[in-house]
Amino acid sequence: MGTLNTSRNLAAPDDVYDLLIHAHEGKTKAESDAFNARLILILMNHVGDRDAIAEALALAEV
Amino acid sequence: MTFQDRYTLAYKTYPYEKSPDQDLPAPVRHPVVIVGGGPIGMALALDLGLKGVGVLVLDDHEGIGMGSRAVCYAKRTLEIADRLGCAGPMVEKGVVWSLGKVFHRNEKIYEFNLLPEEGHKMPAFINLQQPYLEMNILDRVHAARAEGAPIQVRGKNRVDAVADKGDHVEITVMTPDGQYTVQADYLVACDGANSGVRAMLGMSFEGEVFKDSFLIADVRMKADFPTERWFWFDPPSGSGASQLLHKQPDDVWRIDFQIGWGANRTEELKEANVRRRVAQMIGEDVEFDLVWSSIYTFQCKRMAEFHRGRVIFAGDAAHQVSPFGARGANSGLQDTDNLAWKLKLILDGTAPAEPLLKSYDAERIHGADENIRNSTRATDFITPKSEISALFRDAVLTLAAKHDFARPLVNSGRLSVPCTYDGSPLNGPDTLADGPERTRPGSPCPDVPLEGGYLLDRLGDARGAQFQILAIDTEAPARFTAHGLDCDVMRLSAADSEMLRARYLGAAPGAVYLIRPDQHVAARWAGWDESAVAAALGRAIGKEG
């Protein structure tokens, strides 16, 4: 355990959050859902670590 | 009593003949009786017969079934066939393809070239119609029998009842001349997915039934057509979740159409309808003959235990998988590979029965679960079960069209790779520091080219149940005997073989491997240690641990 970085890691959190919300502007619900799915896959590949992804999935359960 | 064939024969290879057993007052005892002469039953009979174990195959038909079911055989299957002496004609006849194309709806999203690892005698896989595979095994059975292998095959001998009597099994057989009884020390049920023996013993067969059906068509092209594998997700015809096309020998292409659970069988099988689907896929202007077509459904199931007492199950009788990834016959042959030497040692009195049979259960259940997991994952990708699953699947395909990194996620069936028996009760120690992962105990030995041939030509035993010791760049005696087994020692040097080093040594300067008759690694060490090797050999035949 402990592969996933859960400490504060974004230098400009407002910027990044804004990027995410802006990316969805003008999209229908279906388009946004598909976009999110692609985004998750892209980020998952970037992470590249099975254990970190498993931890992230567990964390997302809230 | 009349016999109703359940399927048409491609080749009538073992016509019914009355056996002298049928007229004897007392039942004849055979060391091993195999129920079912499909590819698995015949391969097992061949393996046992070559080892000198008397074996009788009973099949309720008189030869090889018509129609090609299995198409794709993986390297491990060919290696097993090679150990038994029948891979040559398969590889010669089989088709090897390397270019694959993946389509989504109307467009081709990418293509890939399989680049198989070098240094193996056998190709990564071949495509070959199942009747050819069965014919090749059977030809080898006939040749082995001519050389004295004690194999008998009886057609139109239907097993109607089986009773385990504790020290033998009693088998009631129906023939065109009426009923008779035979006895066996061990009975192996290779009677297919609807195994009657399994039902007779009331043993469970559980898992998932997929609510889907497939129309398969073998077509012969009248003109050149590329030797490629095409896989369609959501084909444009809109009538089904997937389509697959790949080449077989004789200019025949196999096409699978996934047509859904509710499909009307009679309608779909009408020649005009099959032709319409095929034309939609390969192009209206391509001329072809329809060789064979059929509809099937599938399930992913396995028995909770693969043997009970003296009755053992192998092949589809023990486990059934979806066709994605071509695992049915491939895994069945690994069952026979695993079982034959164990039965030989048990019948010779060299090894204790129950621990070795339990290890067959453990190792092959591990294999069946791996196959079921793989084919279930492919099925879930091809036919997503929920809205969100479909969303991710489409996201993968959309990304894969543009980006290479997403392509490994595309799952249209994974090629069957041999099972590594991690955690097997037969595995001994692994004290080769930094030894390669792929040759850890439980692994099937990967091939390596050697002076004048290949490593696998020299490993494993078709004629007995010999264990071998492989000593690479380290001291070892010329022979080794323990537990009533005489092991020969093969000494090799990795000095001029990078492949041998990479596959068997890793960073280590030398290694000693104990290798089972089925070419799986039992244990490995950095150097020779007589008592450790003796202990590992005992463990590998179920004697201790």
Ligand SMILES: Cc1cc2nc3c(=O)[nH]c(=O)nc-3n(C[C@H](O)[C@H](O)[C@H](O)COP(=O)(O)OP(=O)(O)OC[C@H]3O[C@@H](n4cnc5c(N)ncnc54)[C@H](O)[C@@H]3O)c2cc1C
């Ligand atoms: C469409 C399709 C495609 C496939 N593709 C592949 C592939 O590409 N690769 C792969 O590895 N696998 C594939 N498979 C699976 C493969 O065909 C099977 O796994 C394989 O045939 C199983 O062999 P078996 O010997 O266990 O059983 P079977 O081939 O079913 O043989 C059982 C035998 O037992 C006999 N029998 C049954 N009951 C009795 C009785 N009471 N008494 C005497 N005899 C009896 C039957 O007549 C038969 O001869 C495919 C299957 C299908 C349907």
